[in-house]
Amino acid sequence: MTEQNKAGLQGNLVQAGAVARIGRFELVLAFLLMARLVLAAIAPVTDTTEARYADMARMMAETGDWITPQIDYGVPFWGKPPLHTWLSAAGIKAFGPVLSFLHAPEPVALAARLPILGTALALLWVLYRWIALLRDRETALIAGIVLSSSALFFGASAFVMTDMPLALGVVLAMVGFHRGVGLADDVPDRRWGLAFFGGLAVGLLAKGPVAAVLVGIPLFLWLLIGNRWRLLRRLPWFAGTVLLGLTVLPWYAAAEIKTPGFLRYFVIGEHFERFTVPNWQGDLYGSGHERAKGMIWLYGLGAFLPWLLFVPILPWRAGRAVDRGLYSYLALFTIAPLILFTPAANILAAYVLPGMPAAAALLVVAWRDLNAPEGRLISAAALVAATVLPVFALGVFMTHDLKTYPFRTTEGAIRVLSEVAPDARVWTLGDRVYSAEFYTRGGAQAIMPDDLPSLLNDDRTDAIIVRDPKGSAVLPEGFQDLGRWTIYRLWVEPSRAR
Secondary structure (H helix, E strand, O other), X not given: OOHHHHHHHHHHHHHHHHHHHHXXXXXXXXXXXXXXXXXXXXXXXXXXXXXXXXXXXXXXXXXXXXOOOEEEXXXXXXXXXXXXHHHHHHHHHHHHXXXXXXXXXXXXXXXXXXXHHHHHHHHHHHHHHHHHHHOOHHHHHHHHHHHHOOHHHHHHOXXXXXXXXXXXXXXXXXXXXXXXXXXXXXXXXXXXHHHHHHHHHHHHHHOOOHHHHHHHHHHHHHHHHHOOHHHHHHOOHHHHHHHHHHHHHHHHHHHHHHOOOHHHHHHHHHHHHHHHOOOOOOOOOOOOOEOOOOHHHHHHHHHOOOHHHHOOOHHHHHHHOOOHHHHHHHHHHHHHHHHHHOOOOEOOHHHHHHHHHHHHHHHXXXXXXXXXXXXXXXXXXHHHHHHHHHHHHHHHHHHOOOOOOOOOOOHHHHHHHHHHOOOOEEEEEOOOOHHHHHHOOOOOEEEOHHHHHHHHHOOOOEEEEEEOOOOHHHOOOOOEEEEEEOOEEEEEOHHHOO
C-alpha cells in the first residue's frame, strides 16, 4: 500500500471515528428529549407557579382573549407579558383535542407544556449553531448535553412558566451580538445582528424589561473591560430598532388601553418594588419570595449540578486558555443573572436560568481547549450524566403514586372525585389552589371556613379540598374523608356520592 493510500485510509478512519462519536452524542440528546417528553406527559401540573400559569393558558384558550392574560375570569394578570401564555394556550388549542382523542395521560397538561419544550429546543439549536461555529460539532453537542442534563434546565425545559422563553430571548440576543458584530471570524453578519434585536423582543414579551438588563449587564462589562466600544457600530441599529418596536410596542400599547394601569404596575411594581421591598405589599398575585440577599449565588450553584463538580480545576489551568475574549464573554453572560439579583429581596431559583447556557458552553469549551487527558473526561461524563439524570427522574415519578407524589398537586384528588362524585362542586378551603382550578377547568372555587355550614343546606353535592392537616380541623360534620394526596386532603358529602 502506497504512503498516499495509507494516509487516505488513516484519514477515513479518523473521520469515521468522529462520525461515530457525534452519533453517540446525538443519540444521548435524543434520549434526554424523549425522557423529558415522557415526564411532561406523566407528571401532573404542580402548585403554585406551574399550575397558575397553566390555568391562565387554559383560560386564554377558552375565552379567546389573546391580549390580556387572566388570573381569574375577567381579572387581568399584570404580572408578566403574555408570550408564555400565548405559547401554552396555542398548545392547548392545537394539541389538546388530539391528545384527548388518543387518551394520553394528562392531555391538557402535556399540550400546555409542549410549546415550552419547543422553546428549550430552539435555545439548544441556537447554542449548538454558535459553539459549532466557534469550535466544532462535537463540542457543540457536548455543550447541549451538559446544559440539557443540568438540574434546573432539565426540569424547566417543559415547565409552564416564563423563564424558558426569557432564556431563549437572552441567548438569542447574546449569540446574535457575538455573531452579528463578527467576533467569530471578523465578518459582521447582518442577519445575526437582527437576531440580537429579535432576542430582545422575545425577552421583552416573555418577562419584560428585565430581559434587556440581563443582556445589557454582560455586554456593557465585556465592552468596558476590553475597550471594545467600536464593535457597537457593526450592529444594524436602524433596522433592528424598527424590528424591535414593531414586535413589542403593539402588545404593550394594547394591554394598557384594554386595562389601564398595567404599565405602572408592571414596570415599577414588578421590576423595582418586587426586588427592593421585602414582603412587597403591592403584589396582586401572591406573596413575595423573601430570601437573604445574595442567595441567588447558591441557587446558581445548585442549578448547575452535577456539572459544578468540573469547575474547580479550570482556574488551575487558566494559563493555557486559548481564547480569553470568548471565555470572558461567556463568564459575564453566565453571572449576569447573579449580579442582577444579588441585592434582590424576593427571588426564585429559576431566575438563574438565562445564564445557564453560557455556563454549559464555557465549561465544555474550556475543558476541551485544555488539550489534556483530563479534557476527554467531560465527554465521558456527559454520556453518563445524561443517562443517569433522566433515568433517576423517571424512576421518581413512576414509582410514586399520587398520594406520595414529591410535588404539590390536586390531580389525584380530582381524579378520585370524578369517579365517586363526578357532578360535585369543588371547593378549596381558604386560598385558591390553582391545580384544582386547572383540573376542574375553572370549576374549583375558594371558600372561607365560616361559609362551610351553608354547603350542607343545599341539594348539591359538594367536595372540599383542604391543605392537610390544618384545614381538616375546621370542617363541619357531614363530610367524609376520602384520603390525602400530596399535601391536600379530599372531603365529600357521602350521602350524595357514589
